[in-house]
Amino acid sequence: MNTRLLLVGCGKMGSAMLEGWLAQGLKADNVYIVEQAEAAEKLEASYGIHGVTDVAGIPQDFIPQVILFAVKPQVLPDVIDAYKPLVRAETVFLSVAAGKTIEFFASHLGKLARIVRAMPNTPAAVSRGMTVMCPTENVSIAQRDMCETLLATVGLVSWVEDESLMDAVTALSGSGPAYIFHLVEAMAQAGETAGLPADQAMLLARQTVIGAGFLLDASEETAATLRQNVTSPGGTTAAALNVLMDQENGLPELMTRAIEAARKRSVELAS
Ligand SMILES: NC(=O)C1=CN([C@@H]2O[C@H](COP(=O)(O)OP(=O)(O)OC[C@H]3O[C@@H](n4cnc5c(N)ncnc54)[C@H](OP(=O)(O)O)[C@@H]3O)[C@@H](O)[C@H]2O)C=CC1
Numbered sequence: 001m002n003t004r005l006l007l008v009g010c011g012k013m014g015s016a017m018l019e020g021w022l023a024q025g026l027k028a029d030n031v032y033i034v035e036q037a038e039a040a041e042k043l044e045a046s047y048g049i050h051g052v053t054d055v056a057g058i059p060q061d062f063i064p065q066v067i068l069f070a071v072k073p074q075v076l077p078d079v080i081d082a083y084k085p086l087v088r089a090e091t092v093f094l095s096v097a098a099g100k101t102i103e104f105f106a107s108h109l110g111k112l113a114r115i116v117r118a119m120p121n122t123p124a125a126v127s128r129g130m131t132v133m134c135p136t137e138n139v140s141i142a143q144r145d146m147c148e149t150l151l152a153t154v155g156l157v158s159w160v161e162d163e164s165l166m167d168a169v170t171a172l173s174g175s176g177p178a179y180i181f182h183l184v185e186a187m188a189q190a191g192e193t194a195g196l197p198a199d200q201a202m203l204l205a206r207q208t209v210i211g212a213g214f215l216l217d218a219s220e221e222t223a224a225t226l227r228q229n230v231t232s233p234g235g236t237t238a239a240a241l242n243v244l245m246d247q248e249n250g251l252p253e254l255m256t257r258a259i260e261a262a263r264k265r266s267v268e269l270a271s
Pocket residue numbers: 008009010011012013014034035036039069070071072073075079096097098119120121122174175
């Protein structure tokens with residue numbers, strides 16, 4: 001965890017990764033963060049990290065190994081050109097921005113820039129993230145390893161060579177935590193409708209999702225087997241799954257539509 005890191009944008013995703021890295025022993029002294037003034041001050045005060053409001057605030061002798069863009073995709077076109085002077089063979093530009101293609105970065109930073117397009121998710125904050133990465137050809141094996149090591153400290157890492165798959169990745173694992181949090185909300189709401197007090201319904205929904213996630217993690221069994229283990233023939237779970245697994249109006253159909261909507265939005269965010 002000695003990577004010299006320049007983090008551009010430290011909002012929800014940037015801070016999720018940062019929290020994970022700091023918990024794993026990242027040295028605050030090796031990190032510069034470019035953020036809005038108030039956030040930069042807070043980061044300095046809370047973590048002892050160098051917070052600056054502009055790329056000009058980074059000392060000349062700080063040569064980042066990784067420049068990680070974690071600003072909104074819509075903000076990137078206004079931000080990116082300021083980083084062109086930092087293009088060097090020893091620096092990888094790692095972007096987590098949804099939709100923003102490698103071509104976008106290359107067109108602003110030049111062909112010599114070494115670029116990795118990545119898609120993490122917020123469970124990185126508790127070292128349970130899922131990150132998928134896609135590199136340009138000029139990213140060295142050592143630099144791939146460095147990016148993998150960095151992201152592997154906060155969860156699992158997978159690579160794709162076909163960049164077009166990053167839109168599906170974004171729709172599945174990038175946005176995915178929100179689907180699970182919404183599942184908790186929906187289960188709690190349904191529990192209330194079934195007669196439970198609101199706070200108890202939320203307690204049951206939360207702990208059921210947390211417990212199921214832990215069980216999935218700890219077990220050698222597939223999700224399908226764990227589902228079957230709950231389902232007694234002719235019992236209550238089977239009655240619910242008849243609804244959820246309906247071919248036309250069930251969860252698979254709904255999830256397919258939801259993930260396709262997210263994938264399409266990722267494609268749109270490219271421009
Ligand atoms: N949230 C998530 O679950 C995931 C997000 N991502 C990607 O991560 C990126 C960030 O998303 P998210 O963290 O949710 O968004 P946030 O808005 O929470 O974070 C972006 C941060 O960047 C700051 N910022 C704005 N302009 C600049 C600038 N010029 N220089 C430096 N910092 C700046 C923002 O400040 P201010 O708010 O004051 O404008 C904000 O704190 C996006 O590209 C998104 O696609 C990827 C995977 C998952």
